[in-house]
Amino acid sequence: MSPILDIRGLTVSLPKQADRPYAIKDITFSVNAGEIVCVVGESGSGKSVTSFTVMGLHDKRALTPVAGEILLQGENILNASDAKIRRMRGEKMAMIFQEPMTALNPVAPVGDQIGEMLEIHTNLSASKRKAKVLQAMRDVHLPDPEKMYHSYPHQLSGGQRQRIVIAMSLVLEPVLLIADEPTTALDVTTQAQILSLIKELQERRGMGVLFITHDFGVVADIADRVVVMQNGEIVEQGPVDQVLGAPEHPYTKMLIAAVPSMTPPEREEVTGETALSATRLNKQYGHKGLFGGGRVVDAANDVNFIVRRGETLGIVGESGSGKSTVARCVMRLIDPTSGEVLIGDTDIATLREDKLRPHRRDIQIVFQDPYRSLNPRRTVGQSITEGPVNFGVSQAEALDRAKRLMSIVGLAPEALDRFPHQFSGGQRQRICIARALAMEPMVLIADEAVSALDVSVQAQVLDLLEDVRDEFDLAMLFITHDLRVAAQICDRIMVMRKGVVVENGPTAEVFSNPQHEYTKALLAAAPGHGTFDKESA
Amino acid sequence: MLYYIFKRVLMTIPVMVIVALFVFLMLRLSPGDPAAVIAGDYATAEDVARIREQLGLSEPIVVQFTKWLGQLAQGDLGTSIFSNKPVAELIAQRIEPTMLLALTTIIFSVLVAVPLGTLAAYRAGSWIDRVVMLFSVGGFSVPVFVLGYVLIYILSLNLKLLPVQGYRSPFTEGIGPFFAHITLPTLTLSVIFIALIARMTRASVIEVLEEDYVRTARAKGQSEFKVLMRHALRNAAVPIITVIGIGIALLIGGVVVTESVFNIPGLGRLVLDAVLARDYPIIQGLILFFSFIYIVLNLLIDLSYSLLDPRIRY
Numbered sequence: 128m129s130p131i132l133d134i135r136g137l138t139v140s141l142p143k144q145a146d147r148p149y150a151i152k153d154i155t156f157s158v159n160a161g162e163i164v165c166v167v168g169e170s171g172s173g174k175s176v177t178s179f180t181v182m183g184l185h186d187k188r189a190l191t192p193v194a195g196e197i198l199l200q201g202e203n204i205l206n207a208s209d210a211k212i213r214r215m216r217g218e219k220m221a222m223i224f225q226e227p228m229t230a231l232n233p234v235a236p237v238g239d240q241i242g243e244m245l246e247i248h249t250n251l252s253a254s255k256r257k258a259k260v261l262q263a264m265r266d267v268h269l270p271d272p273e274k275m276y277h278s279y280p281h282q283l284s285g286g287q288r289q290r291i292v293i294a295m296s297l298v299l300e301p302v303l304l305i306a307d308e309p310t311t312a313l314d315v316t317t318q319a320q321i322l323s324l325i326k327e328l329q330e331r332r333g334m335g336v337l338f339i340t341h342d343f344g345v346v347a348d349i350a351d352r353v354v355v356m357q358n359g360e361i362v363e364q365g366p367v368d369q370v371l372g373a374p375e376h377p378y379t380k381m382l383i384a385a386v387p388s389m390t391p392p393e394r395e396e397v398t399g400e401t402a403l404s405a406t407r408l409n410k411q412y413g414h415k416g417l418f419g420g421g422r423v424v425d426a427a428n429d430v431n432f433i434v435r436r437g438e439t440l441g442i443v444g445e446s447g448s449g450k451s452t453v454a455r456c457v458m459r460l461i462d463p464t465s466g467e468v469l470i471g472d473t474d475i476a477t478l479r480e481d482k483l484r485p486h487r488r489d490i491q492i493v494f495q496d497p498y499r500s501l502n503p504r505r506t507v508g509q510s511i512t513e514g515p516v517n518f519g520v521s522q523a524e525a526l527d528r529a530k531r532l533m534s535i536v537g538l539a540p541e542a543l544d545r546f547p548h549q550f551s552g553g554q555r556q557r558i559c560i561a562r563a564l565a566m567e568p569m570v571l572i573a574d575e576a577v578s579a580l581d582v583s584v585q586a587q588v589l590d591l592l593e594d595v596r597d598e599f600d601l602a603m604l605f606i607t608h609d610l611r612v613a614a615q616i617c618d619r620i621m622v623m624r625k626g627v628v629v630e631n632g633p634t635a636e637v638f639s640n641p642q643h644e645y646t647k648a649l650l651a652a653a654p655g656h657g658t659f660d661k662e663s664a
Numbered sequence: 665m666l667y668y669i670f671k672r673v674l675m676t677i678p679v680m681v682i683v684a685l686f687v688f689l690m691l692r693l694s695p696g697d698p699a700a701v702i703a704g705d706y707a708t709a710e711d712v713a714r715i716r717e718q719l720g721l722s723e724p725i726v727v728q729f730t731k732w733l734g735q736l737a738q739g740d741l742g743t744s745i746f747s748n749k750p751v752a753e754l755i756a757q758r759i760e761p762t763m764l765l766a767l768t769t770i771i772f773s774v775l776v777a778v779p780l781g782t783l784a785a786y787r788a789g790s791w792i793d794r795v796v797m798l799f800s801v802g803g804f805s806v807p808v809f810v811l812g813y814v815l816i817y818i819l820s821l822n823l824k825l826l827p828v829q830g831y832r833s834p835f836t837e838g839i840g841p842f843f844a845h846i847t848l849p850t851l852t853l854s855v856i857f858i859a860l861i862a863r864m865t866r867a868s869v870i871e872v873l874e875e876d877y878v879r880t881a882r883a884k885g886q887s888e889f890k891v892l893m894r895h896a897l898r899n900a901a902v903p904i905i906t907v908i909g910i911g912i913a914l915l916i917g918g919v920v921v922t923e924s925v926f927n928i929p930g931l932g933r934l935v936l937d938a939v940l941a942r943d944y945p946i947i948q949g950l951i952l953f954f955s956f957i958y959i960v961l962n963l964l965i966d967l968s969y970s971l972l973d974p975r976i977r978y
Contacts (some may be wrong), residue, residue, distance in 0.1 A: 182883055184879060212884040220887070221883070229876035232880070233877070233973070233974070235894075279974045281974070281975050292880070295880075296883075
């Protein structure tokens, strides 16, 4: 049987000023009917370029296929006319994307957006189109399709939007589905549902799926075969059991080893003095209308915790759980509605801004996105020294401190004169950590601080966070949606859902003996749970 | 939504009162005797006294303001000092040419500028884009009176295609003469608005073309033309509509030069005549009228947003 998609010796060149001549080089692999092939790699590996080139959606100003062929059911896409490729898109191959939030047109009802596919490729009457759209929406298990047909994307959740995109891509029953990180932007429980939906539809229709991901957990759950890419080249490919069970290439081995284990290491109870505590912390958004209307959301409801020096408390939850709200209240980036926040023994929950300022240095934060949390027009040195100088440290001393911190976070002190764009994501996160440490805080908050990083870099930054916590005797509040990361770094864990803490305890206990249903659901939904954590089961 | 409109309409009242206060103070706070200022350098003492009496300047300032506001509330904008006609009537006489010129100009500008801007955005960086942008910069730079006289010279005097000047009402003198006379001023005025709207369209569409949903539309196999029409343009519309709305407001309020060049008896000419004659009641009336038009247009622009984008709800 000939494969549905056959990529042979595909090479795509980059423009001259790029850091390497080819985005992808000599790529050869195939996807058969009824098969899910995962292309896995870190950022810059060329996995997305590969998928977009198949669809003919690559950025044609920068990327040029210069060698090889892409055969879709025997027909070379690279030689096809624009009209021909347009016909193939949707009819023979379809794509789902990473960001369900932005992949749909915000000003058109979702039903019409699915129907557009039929409008382009078929001559069906309007009523037949609508019937087909509703059927497609039922196929992806959307509730109440008749009503949702007229909804706009912003009225739906991320998971529902991704289902709409899937319904849209599959309404014409293509033979090949390309999925580019389709679950990366979703919560774990939603991710598990979308993965099983893709698998269900793929089995029912016998189509081939080209699945792009960076997450080995997802690979373990869904792949039949795996293609591992690094710097634009394939380093290893084979059946999933072989690649995950007995990887041959050192890069594959490194990637698999870098997946954090769900089994927390043994940890001793930390008994240092209490650095941060929250008591009956509440944060409400919105307000009651004049006539009882309006809507009040409890973003955080009766949250209590303490963090000792030298200890890491993890707050784990999905989007909307209130974990970031808690971090922001504790930082006083937003004002809590009620409750106490003690730093040392000062309650900062209701302090006026001028009284609060001296305490700001005691509590510092590292944010999720290292690309946006440093001012692009200031040198790294300026960013790091700004805080201490604001608190009366002399410029020379602040610079001295910045140099010391740069070597602590593993960067050259000379790099202080450079600008953020000259660093990689992992390096920038190191800079953000140095910036936080420059204030000599008692408490360090890491708000999804490793979520945007590749796994290999993630492991290094986690190690660094643990090192600086010990070296400076910090109390650390670690906010994350990722249970694997939480297992590795946290001494204790708080699980939040819809603003409420549902479970709270030492990490090992929460993982081995979860009490609350929601915690159990979260643990079960973690991708690759069956493959990477057999020993713990 | 209805509640929002109601609220916005109510909000125009305090805004108009504040505008009225400024208009009122403008005259009273200028140095010297306002009556003497209005009367000019060659006025006799009787003239000044008559004007002072006519404007009620001898009463206390608070009484003057309250009286004036009361008149305004009844639609009485005062009486022209020189022609002795009610200001409201003078404005009403001049509205038609100005409104129609604004209408033809904005329609023509939008019809030309939006496709040009979209094309430039779609082919960003190409020669088409450069030509459109060059025209845009040029359109901003050429003064209206220069362009007006150049067009008159070429199209009217040399080619004798169109009448030189003047205005014909489509209601009393027929559609044909109306278009013959309105074409040149429309062309002249349109150049700068085409430049402005095309630029804004280009910038907005370029931004939207980078969005994920445009990629999704292409992934569906949609043709490039429909990608632009169905997905890009409507999402790019909010800033474009804003510029068009501001354009209409400017056209109604500020076509003094064009109306002079083409000898059109519109509001712009009335502004000019009133300023030159220091006919303060007319100037005041016009400022209030233009402010009102701006407020109404702004409300309409805001409401149009919610029609274009379902995420915007009031």
